[in-house]
Amino acid sequence: MLIYSNNFNLKHIADSGQCFRMNPMGDDKYSLIAYDKYIELTQVKDNCIKLSCSEDEYNLIWKDYFDMDFNYEQIVAGLLDGQDNFLKNAARFGCGLRILKQDIFETLISFIISQRKNIPAIKSCIEMLCMKYGKRKTSRECGGKEYYTFPSPESLANASAQDLKTTGLGYRDSYILKTSQAVSKGDIDLKTLKRLSFEETLIQLQTLSGVGIKVANCVALYGLHHIEAFPIDVWIARILKDIYNDHFNLEPYNGFAGIVQQYMFYYIRNTK
Structure with a gap:
């Protein structure tokens, strides 16, 4: 089946470090194992994804897994229109990222x-x-x-x-x-x-x-969909120090800081 979205990029999601069982198969195609199911996805166009599942399975599992009811376009547009140049570049570079709702x-x-x-x-x-x-x-x-x-x-x-x-x-x-x-x-x-x-x-x-504050934030964000979570790993710590001199203000992003973090992480990891 086909689904359409202006903010859904398989490569960006697969390389975002939030899930570890989504892998490239070549020709803009990816395999994914989640919730005991196997699925193959193809980036047909920038705004079109082909899924190997039935419509019933999509509605039962994958629609929620890919958080299809959330308006990511509004978040990205806000970052692009904002005054923070680093976040502008990050949003532009990683457009299509979504926070997955994992087990x-x-x-x-x-x-x-x-x-x-x-x-x-x-x-x-x-x-x-x-x-x-x-x-x-x-x-x-x-x-x-x-x-x-x-x-x-x-x-x-x-x-x-x-x-x-x-x-x-x-x-x-x-x-x-x-x-x-x-x-x-x-x-x-x-x-x-x-x-x-x-x-x-x-x-x-x-x-x-084995669970400290960083892992707890990751589980809250990627497994419980607390998109206000802001996990700080070595990449994010580097951004906070080098770009913001350890004075990054989270307040403007209250309620969706985890999405901002994901764009930060993907951008710094793939460009620096």
């Missing part, structure tokens, strides 16, 4: 893994984790394409630290094991986080092993 547990584990790893290493580690602990499935819509789902909390909770090490986790193996066990046992209910405020969400997430 909370997958986002949590992925960003625990992401600490002190580059994106290719994160992707490799996650794929090994999925092949070892996820379920093998096939996609009828994509010619029987075989893929692996993201592991459940229970499957990771029952793993041994020794086996987890074989997936390239390094010192993160204990974090993944303890956090998966906490989720599996119900020490924390990830679904109830959706009903908490942003501030309460950050507090709850940081009770988990």
Whole structure:
């Protein structure tokens, strides 16, 4: 099926560092595994995306996943019309970025893994984790394409630290094991986080092993769609210091600072 949007660029989303199972297939085509589903997407035109799924599946999963009901064009237009030249360039360069609504547990584990790893290493580690602990499935819509789902909390909770090490986790193996066990046992209910405020969400997430303020903000932004979150990694810290002399004012972007952060990150990572 085809969908139309003036702010939907597959390459920009795939390279934005917010998801790790969206990969290029060539000719403006990408594969994506999320919510136990496999899908292929093609950038037909700047404002047209082709999806391999049915309309029913799109409405059930992918419409919300790609946050299609949010007006990103208004945000981008505001940045382009603003007085901040860095953000103008970032918005122009990254136009088409969207904040994905990802599975909370997958986002949590992925960003625990992401600490002190580059994106290719994160992707490799996650794929090994999925092949070892996820379920093998096939996609009828994509010619029987075989893929692996993201592991459940229970499957990771029952793993041994020794086996987890074989997936390239390094010192993160204990974090993944303890956090998966906490989720599996119900020490924390990830679904109830959706009903908490942003501030309460950050507090709850940081009770988990391997989750500090940066990872908590990433999970809040990419897994719980708190678009007011503003994760600060090494790239964003560099921008705040070098461009804004550590005096960046978030107030004008209250309520959508996470979108601004995403444009900042994509721009600095791909141009500097």
